[in-house]
Amino acid sequence: MSDGKTTTGKVERSEAEWRKELTPMQYAVLREKATERPFFGEYEHEQRKGIYVCAGCGQTLFESDAKFDSGCGWPSFTAPAVASHVDEERDTSLGMVRTEVLCSKCDGHLGHVFEDGPAPTGLRYCINSAALKLQPK
Numbered sequence: 001m002s003d004g005k006t007t008t009g010k011v012e013r014s015e016a017e018w019r020k021e022l023t024p025m026q027y028a029v030l031r032e033k034a035t036e037r038p039f040f041g042e043y044e045h046e047q048r049k050g051i052y053v054c055a056g057c058g059q060t061l062f063e064s065d066a067k068f069d070s071g072c073g074w075p076s077f078t079a080p081a082v083a084s085h086v087d088e089e090r091d092t093s094l095g096m097v098r099t100e101v102l103c104s105k106c107d108g109h110l111g112h113v114f115e116d117g118p119a120p121t122g123l124r125y126c127i128n129s130a131a132l133k134l135q136p137k
């Protein structure tokens with residue numbers, strides 16, 4: 001498997017390969033579940049229309065139409081572009097119970113989802129800019 005893909009459609013790379021492909025910040029977020037500093041992310045105030053894809057594997061994750069200004073310091077979305085493109089997992093780190101959001105294709109850590117978002121979903125996907133790449137329309 002030289003192209004990094006498996007028959008399940010998952011993207012699997014060694015840690016060394018990820019380190020080569022990603023910037024240090026992208027690596028820290030996607031592979032080590034780091035959280036970038038609030039209010040300093042590239043896309044927090046992004047207003048352009050487009051598709052946000054995974055910085056690790058390029059899978060479509062969020063659309064700009066679902067982005068809203070939550071004031072929390074990270075890009076926030078009401079829903080993923082395609083539900084099956086994000087996985088959600090219970091995260092009990094840091095003494096809190098949260099729901100972690102991961103890319104379903106490369107298992108990269110994206111951020112967390114909270115149940116205090118606006119209508120219609122009531123959800124707030126709080127996502128690290130470093131995990132995303134905007135493809136402007």
Ligand SMILES: [Zn+2]
Pocket residue numbers: 054055056057058059103104105106107108
């Ligand atoms: Zn991915």
